Amino acid sequence: MKPLLLAALAVLAFLPAARAQQTNEQLAARCAELGAIYDRYNTRRGEGSGGPDMIRLGAGIDCQKGKYQQGIKALEDLLQRNRISYPPAS
Numbered sequence: 001m002k003p004l005l006l007a008a009l010a011v012l013a014f015l016p017a018a019r020a021q022q023t024n025e026q027l028a029a030r031c032a033e034l035g036a037i038y039d040r041y042n043t044r045r046g047e048g049s050g051g052p053d054m055i056r057l058g059a060g061i062d063c064q065k066g067k068y069q070q071g072i073k074a075l076e077d078l079l080q081r082n083r084i085s086y087p088p089a090s
Contacts, residue, residue, distance in 0.1 A: 027068035034075035034086060035060055041084045053078070 038056060055078055062071035072089075079086050 024066070024068065027072065028063065030089060031059075031063035031068055031071045031075065034072060034079065035063070037084065037086050038075060038078055038082075042078075042082055 035056070042053070042056075055074055059071040059074035059078070062068070062074065076086070
């Protein structure tokens, strides 16, 4: 009985960590999704385009560094400012 109880407690102890990891994976996927949408509809081509979008680059760096909330916020702001529709967060 005790080994079964210890095993159950061990599983329960790791559940919050598994949920946190899943949340980070979901946020990383959201960052990638919003970045791809912005890149698809707001690519500047040709001479004199003004260079890269520094806000987009910064949001990508935030997402790479695990600052998902900041990156997602910046990407959503960019998409709204450019009137590009995007799916709601799930």
